Structure formats: structure tokens, C-alpha cells
Amino acid sequence: MHDIDPEFERRRHRRLRPSHPCELLTDAQRHVGTMLEISRSGGYVRTEARLRPGQRVRVRFAEREQLAVVVHARGVPRSLSFALQGGVGLRWVAAHAH
Numbered sequence: 162m163h164d165i166d167p168e169f170e171r172r173r174h175r176r177l178r179p180s181h182p183c184e185l186l187t188d189a190q191r192h193v194g195t196m197l198e199i200s201r202s203g204g205y206v207r208t209e210a211r212l213r214p215g216q217r218v219r220v221r222f223a224e225r226e227q228l229a230v231v232v233h234a235r236g237v238p239r240s241l242s243f244a245l246q247g248g249v250g251l252r253w254v255a256a257h258a259h
């Protein structure tokens with residue numbers, strides 16, 4: 162795998178590729194996934210969960226929990242799930258006191 166030339170990199174923060182198991186928690190459900198990329202501003206989770214952009218989730222991984230919003234979702238038709246895997250791009254958000 163080749164690194165992206167820093168001149169062309171659009172991300173604000175360097176991404177790490179930890180490949181940690183994780184959980185995505187919504188108000189109604191718990192989904193499993195694998196954290197494939199993580200940075201100070203967000204991450205990418207490989208998952209079969211059907212989440213939508215703008216949806217808030219709690220992400221549990223590496224013995225911590227972080228609130229996030231889904232910024233993009235890559236769904237895969239069930240007929241192709243044997244060959245492809247979907248996932249969600251996340252942006253971390255600060256918890257606000259109510």
C-alpha cells in the first residue's frame with residue numbers, strides 16, 4: 162500500500178489503522194463492527210449496520226466510549242455481502258450537558 166502524497170491529502174488529522182472490534186450503539190440497537198481507521202476528528206467502521214448520515218451513535222472500542230455522528234454510510238446489497246463489506250464514516254462530537 163502506498164502513502165498518499167501530503168500535498169494531496171485532504172484530511173485534517175493523520176489516521177491510524179487499528180483494526181479494533183467495536184460496538185455501535187443507537188437508541189434502539191447494538192451493532193458490531195471493526196474500527197478500521199481512527200483520527201482525532203473521526204473514524205471509519207466496517208459494519209453491516211444500516212445507519213444513515215446524520216444519525217448519532219455511541220462507539221465503544223478499546224475500553225472507551227465516544228459519541229459520533231455518521232457522515233457517510235456505505236451500504237452493500239445482501240446479494241453481494243459475501244464479497245463486499247459496508248461501513249460508516251464517523252465524526253466525533255462532544256457530549257453536551259442538558
